[in-house]
Amino acid sequence: MTLDTDPYTAQTLVRRAVVRLRTTTAAPLTFGGIRTGDRIPITSVAGTRSPDLHTLTIREGRGLGGQTWIRHTPQFVDDYGTARTITHDYDRQILAEGISALAVAPVIVDDTLAGLIYVGTREPRPLSQKLLSALFREGIRTSTELAVHTRKSPTSSSADADSVELARLRRFYAEIRQLVSTSPDTSVGPRIRELLDSAFTPDSTITLTPRQLDVLALAALGHRNAAIADRLGLSPATVKSYLRAAMARLDAHSRHEAVGRARELGLIG
Incomplete structure (x- = not known):
């Protein structure tokens, strides 16, 4: 430029x-x-x-x-x-x-x-x-x-000062999803997921699985596949599989496009 x-x-x-x-x-x-x-x-x-x-x-x-x-x-x-x-x-x-x-x-x-x-x-x-x-x-x-x-x-x-609060909320959302996904306590996990998902009103009939949402939420923070795998207790290959499936459902050609599309549809924070 x-x-x-x-x-x-x-x-x-x-x-x-x-x-x-x-x-x-x-x-x-x-x-x-x-x-x-x-x-x-x-x-x-x-x-x-x-x-x-x-x-x-x-x-x-x-x-x-x-x-x-x-x-x-x-x-x-x-x-x-x-x-x-x-x-x-x-x-x-x-x-x-x-x-x-x-x-x-x-x-x-x-x-x-x-x-x-x-x-x-x-x-x-x-x-x-x-x-x-x-x-x-x-x-x-x-x-x-x-x-x-x-x-x-x-x-x-997009560079407005409100981005500070938005960035913090997105990080909070992703980390809560991570904690629920890796917690051995299965009694409260489903309820927390339900509360998280109720905060969003999807603008389409496209749906993603909880694991696909977990992976996308961490990808939205800039995490690479290895880091996402480490955080969710998965293998990098499994993370890649979830990302590919999410991209297919969202008709996206890259992880960045998938994140943007998911946010536009109100599927993730």
């Missing part, structure tokens, strides 16, 4: 956002960069302890930023080092900073990812709602400012 503005202007806007975010929230570490073709080099950093982040280049689908690249929505992990929902291509740079929790917001112009803005903390505790909301607002603000310079459309609504 090539922005219709000079690189200096785009980098300046991200730099201002990175500094402003750290100043207004007292966050330990903020950083970001503007997309250049098929990569996003991190060029703006505030609060760094080492030069390693300046060598970081994000690519689509890799790491937490790579997930945001694909989904165009904010993403976060409360324990980066042990997170199983992301790839760990950038552990050397991230862990060198002592980062515990990490979040990233997209900069979107004309429905295209233009850059990323991150915030990281070094304390072993979940990211606060206040900090996440501030980050996502910076993503929206920078998207709008960049759109003015490019004379294009600003960020899509």
Whole structure:
């Protein structure tokens, strides 16, 4: 992607956002960069302890930023080092900073990812709602400012601050399904499943089995087949089989399409 503005202007806007975010929230570490073709080099950093982040280049689908690249929505992990929902291509740079929790917001112009803005903390505790909301607002603000310079459309609504609560609810939904599926107590499991399913009103006659829903809910969080298998006490081959069956019922050609279709139909959170 090539922005219709000079690189200096785009980098300046991200730099201002990175500094402003750290100043207004007292966050330990903020950083970001503007997309250049098929990569996003991190060029703006505030609060760094080492030069390693300046060598970081994000690519689509890799790491937490790579997930945001694909989904165009904010993403976060409360324990980066042990997170199983992301790839760990950038552990050397991230862990060198002592980062515990990490979040990233997209900069979107004309429905295209233009850059990323991150915030990281070094304390072993979940990211606060206040900090996440501030980050996502910076993503929206920078998207709008960049759109003015490019004379294009600003960020899509998917980057709205409400994504914080939605992301947490989806994680909660998936983890409850996982607990019910793996619990040896069979007396309450069916009732909990019933309560979970009653929270959704499917918009079609398409139905999925409980196991297919369990697998899709975890896939929606970015878990790969091996991680889903580990969480549900299944083999990777069995997980793959459930995913294929769900994709067939949803007329989807990929796991990401299946998740989107299931959400559109009101089958999962």
